[in-house]
Amino acid sequence: MTKKKINILDNEFVPEHTILTEEESNEILQKFNVTFDRLPLILETDPVVKIIGAKSGDIIKIVRSDSPAGKSVFYRYVIGEDTKQGLEEDSVDEIIDEEPGEE
Amino acid sequence: MFKVPKVIDKIQFGILSPEDIRKMSVLRVITADTYDDDGYPIEKGLMDQRLGVIDPGLKCKTCGQKFGDCPGHFGHIELARPVIHVGHAKDVYKILKSVCRDCGKLKLDASQREIFQGQLLSATDRLKNREIIVKEAMDKAAKNVCPWCGSDKRSIKFEKPYTFYEEWGEERNKLTPIDVRERLEKIPVEEYELIGVNKEVSKPEWMVLTVLPVPPVTVRPSITLESSVRSEDDLTHKLVDIIRINQRLRENIDAGAPQLIVEDLWELLQYHVTTYFNNSTSGVPPARHRSGRILKTISQRLSGKEGRFRSNLSGKRVDFSARTVVSPDPYISINEVGVPDFVASELTVPERVTAYNLEEMKKIVRNGPNKHPGANYVIRNDGKRKKITDITKDDVAEELDIGFIVERQLRDGDIVLFNRQPSLHRLSIMAHEVKVMPYKTFRLNLCVCPPYNADFDGDEMNLHLPQTEEARSEAGIIMKVQENIISPRYGEPVIGGMQDYISGAYLMTREGAEFSAEEVEECFYESDVLSTKVGVEAFQERSKIWTGKNMFEVLLPKDLSVEFRSKTCKKCEKCEFANCKYDNYVVIKEGKLLKGVIDGAAFKARSSCKLLDKIVKGYGADEGREFLDSVTKLIISVIMKVGLTTGIDDVDIPEEGLERIDEILENAHNKVMENIEAYKGGELEKQPGQTLEDTLENRIMAELAKARDNAGGVAEQYLGMKRHAVIMAKTGAKGNMLDLTQMAACLGQMTVRGKRLHRGYQDRSLPHFKRGDRSAKARGFVSSSYREGLSPTEFFFHSMGGREGLVDTAVRTAQSGYMQRRLINALQDLKVEKDRSVRDNSNNIIQFEYGEDGVDLSRSAYGEAVDIDWIVHKTLALRKS
Known part of the structure; x- marks a missing residue:
């Protein structure tokens, strides 16, 4: 079987992603008065990120038009795979024996 | 009024050193007993009077204060041999792994160390914080051979909860707490920050206990029962055990007892100290009271729903x-x-x-x-x-x-x-x-x-x-x-009429509902509408007949104009709108109820009720409240005059109807048998993706569902609006038509997990049927109605279906409760900032605009800034008049 290459950007459920220029990035950071690490994150290995070619350190603008009130804009900061492990806290066993409450 | 006794400036967490423990201690506890025969506290015992007072009237021997003022004072126990603190066992393991067994240095060479130390200096943000760097450094060191002294590579094994082994080749050597402590002592202070220890307040060797603090008696008060028998706190019991074993261990060591006996006692001491901290440590049998009750020790006091945090600090009993x-x-x-x-x-x-x-x-x-x-x-x-x-x-x-x-x-x-x-x-x-x-x-x-x-x-x-x-x-x-009144969740009223208010409104405003002037005056008087909304002069003409619509419109804002379909709408193919011949299209113009009947669609809570919604959104909450207050009062006085009741005869169906229903069910039964025959004869066509059995089941289910619907449809033809039960169902007051057809015509198929009933006995649901019987009757199809009554087998089937429903609701509430708790914990300190972005407590952005659209449903018109349709409608209505 031959694998057909599919461009996921063509899928109607994939919202519009664009890489911001440095200028635009600074503008956003200034607008919300934050540093880049306060933004929501996205992995460099994310399928869409790979396709549009964003690199770790970029800021991506996502325009979703399927929200009930029309267009909604979102910004995400691209991080490399290596930075990821720090975020996946191995805290699974540290959420100690919290059994579902029985009332 | 209320005085703040002390203000907490900051809290520093660290590990208590043996010196600290001795320094804060007022007494070295050596006796395992509490009180003597006279009920007097034993000197140097666990209830020594220097540890605080728990009896009113006595004075503390340390601070001289009275009961209630003296906060209590710590004592200490000198352990004969060190033991591992269970709470730190995991950290001890991590440190042992990454540290050289001979020189005590972290097994990283100079360049690697420098990299990590550099990272630590600049570590601030959430992508690279100290914990992660320390973890990386330690993980790396654990894999290395010591680059400083080149000692041979021995791996450390940790056996939960508190035993450590050293392994090399085939050999294996147990590390006693003394060995562990020695190794931790060897670690130079310069290494502390790389193993995640704050050198200001802690040393790694303090994770192995040599001295145990004894909490003040005020922490573990004994209670006197009615029979004047003293009952000690669980912690005291545990401390008694510790002191007793400690004593025996010391005596045996001093007497030069064999290694084996000393080790056994040492292990026992470790066990008691472990359960003293946490009596639900996995891998350790919980310590029990003489009665067999599991002791509540330190960790149990703090954790869980009944623990100190959730029940005394996050939540409190309140005054007022x-x-x-x-x-x-x-x-x-x-x-x-x-x-x-x-x-x-x-x-x-x-x-x-x-x-x-x-x-x-x-x-x-x-x-x-x-x-x-x-x-x-x-x-x-x-x-x-x-x-x-x-x-x-x-x-x-x-x-x-x-x-x-x-x-x-x-x-x-x-x-x-x-x-x-x-x-x-x-x-x-x-x-x-x-x-x-x-x-x-x-x-x-x-x-x-x-x-x-x-x-x-x-x-x-x-x-x-x-x-x-x-x-x-x-x-x-x-x-x-x-x-x-308007829910922030879906932007429609959550507060509004229900049950009798809905059916009452229908009874009042339906076509042909007429009331004499006396009746109306009485209703208005009862509902406080008289003289506020309608003057007495309206009743001067005593012979005037009021329609229910006339009564209702009195409560409407004077310039309100809305149109909507009522709940009783028959959903005709071609809607006649204002000319609806069933009076199911409500037209309100300039506060006059021109056409239509008021029912669930107008003001029922938790539904898209048009009238109440428009009044609240268009005229404000005050007007909305006033409307609801007066309309409900008016309706109950009307419904008390008109009367609404339901009984078995509400679901009576004439003989002819019953015959038609029987025929439908009989036909369905035959069709089912035909399907079964086809299946047995091998003539049944398999549906894609299903087994032959599945195909048969699906066909039968579909057939029976259709039969039930048809039977219900027949019943519905006879259930007209004259019957009060139908009024309640159709107006949205209570119940629905399906409930009524179940009462009148046929209950339909009972299911468990979406399948026809089949379990219970071998290949059959009840011993009343043959094995492998797939007919409708044998698999839980109830063709009787509630009115008719169920046959014994049907009744049993019905209870099977009912039981599943009960179990499901019980499970669902428990699960959703737990989910709710986790969700709330995750979202509790998100807040909307001035720039409308949603952020958490460390200022991370969660959403750039609240809800991604910045809309508050309860302050907007169905998610939009303005309700254009209604504005157009209002303006048109204004212009026409």
């Missing part, structure tokens, strides 16, 4: 609150809550006496604590708090001056918060105005039941009384019931 059963009162406003008089005289509001209310306050104080709008305490200008009694009330009133604070009793119009658990959404706590009433229950308007999810089968609710003027006004402005 009340709880009792709720019962309905349709004659109070939705904004009000009926408070029993005996509750009102207990709850107080502090009110400052000013020149403007001096006389009023004097009057209240003169009433004393026992006559209702009275007062219980007065705080004078010198800060003295005085109780008002029947004897002192007149003197106190005389003395009353500007600046005094009177703790007056709750009275009509006070703002209180009213709450019903589970508090799942913000509407579970709303502000009400107090209305003091006789008897012992909180009274609640029926329209506010939906947001609280309250009914009156014994529900209890809580009431809280805000104590400051700011809190009260804030609650009144943003938490008032009328401000919450």
Whole structure:
């Protein structure tokens, strides 16, 4: 079987992603008065990120038009795979024996 | 008023050093006993009087203070041999792994160390914080051979909960706590930050205990039972065990006992110290009381729902609150809550006496604590708090001056918060105005039941009384019931009519409902509409006949114009709108109800009810409340005149109808048998993706569902609007037509897990049937109706289906409760900032615009800024007139 290459950007459920220029990035950071690490994150290995070619350190603008009130804009900061492990806290066993409450 | 005794500036966490423990200790505990035969505390025992006082009247031998003032003092136990602190065992393991067994240095070479230290210096943000760097460094070191002294590579094995082994090649050597402690001691201070230890407050070797603190007796008070038998706290029991074993261990060591015995005792000491900290450590059998009850030790005191954090720190019992059963009162406003008089005289509001209310306050104080709008305490200008009694009330009133604070009793119009658990959404706590009433229950308007999810089968609710003027006004402005008519979740009313209000509205406004002037006057009088909305002069002409619509429109805003389909709408193929011949299209113009019947579609709670929605959104919460209050009162007085009842004859169907239903069911049965024959004969075609059995089952299910629907359809033809049960179902008051057809025609298929019933016996559901019988009757199809009554097998099948429903609801509530808790914990400190972005407590952005669209459903028109349709409609209506 031959694998057909599919461009996921063509899928109607994939919202519009664009890489911001440095200028635009600074503008956003200034607008919300934050540093880049306060933004929501996205992995460099994310399928869409790979396709549009964003690199770790970029800021991506996502325009979703399927929200009930029309267009909604979102910004995400691209991080490399290596930075990821720090975020996946191995805290699974540290959420100690919290059994579902029985009332 | 309230004095803050101490202000906590900061909290520093660290590990207690043995020296610290000895320093804070007032006594080395050496005796395992508590009291002697005379009931006197034994010197140097666990109940030594230097450890604090728990008996009123005695004085502390350390600080000289009385019971209640003395906070208690720590003692200590010198352990004969060190033991691992279970709480630190995992950290000890991590450190042992990454540290050289000989030189104690972290097994990283100079360049690697430098990299990690550099990272630590600059570590601040959330992508690279200290914990992660330390973890990386330690993981890396664990894999290395010591680059400093090149000692051979031996791996450390950790056996939960507190045993360590060293392994090399085939050999294996147990590390005693002494060995462990030695290795930790060897670690140079410079390495501390790379293994995640704060050198200011901790040393790694302190994770192995040599001295054990003994908590003050005030932490573990003994209780005296009625029979004057002393019962000790669990912690004391545990400490007794520790001291006893410690003693034996020391004696054996001193006597030069064999290694084996010493090791056994050492292990036992380790066990007792472990369970003293945490009695639910996995891999350790829990220590038990003599009675077999599992002891509650330190960790158990703190963790879980009944632990110190969740039950005493995050949640507390509060003053100025009340709880009792709720019962309905349709004659109070939705904004009000009926408070029993005996509750009102207990709850107080502090009110400052000013020149403007001096006389009023004097009057209240003169009433004393026992006559209702009275007062219980007065705080004078010198800060003295005085109780008002029947004897002192007149003197106190005389003395009353500007600046005094009177703790007056709750009275009509006070703002209180009213709450019903589970508090799942913000509407579970709303502000009400107090209305003091006789008897012992909180009274609640029926329209506010939906947001609280309250009914009156014994529900209890809580009431809280805000104590400051700011809190009260804030609650009144943003938490008032009328401000919450529109749900923030879906932007439609959650507060509104239900049950009898809906069917009553239908009975009142349906075509042909007419009332004499007397009746109308009476209804208006009963519902307080007379003279506020309608003058007496409207009834001068006594022979005038009022239609229900005429009565209803009295309550509408004078310039309201709306049109909508009523709930009873038959959904004809071609809608005639205003010319609907069934009177199911409501037309309100300029506050006149021209056409249509008022029912669930107009003002039913928790539904998209057009009329109430328009009134609240178009005229404001005040108007909405007034409409609801008056319309409900009017409707109940009307429904009491008209009457609404239901009985078995409401689902009676004439003989001819029953025959048709029987025929439908008989046909379905035959079709099922045909399918089964086809299956047995191998003629059944397989459906894609299903086995032959699945195909058969699906066909039978479809056939039977169709039969039930058809039977229901036939029944429906005979169930006209003359029957009150039908009125209730069609108007949306209670029940639906499916319920009625189940009563009148046929119950239909019972299922468990979406399948026809098949389990119970071998290849059959009940022994009344043949094995492998797939017919409708044998697999839980109930062809009887509730009215007819069920056959024994049908009854059993029905209860099987019913049981599944019960189990499902029980499981669902437990699961959703837990999910809710986790969700709330995850979202609790998100907030919307000034720039409308949503952020968490460390300023991370969660959403750039609240809800990604910045819309508050309860303050917008169905998610849009303006409701264009309605504005157009209103303007058109205005122009036409």
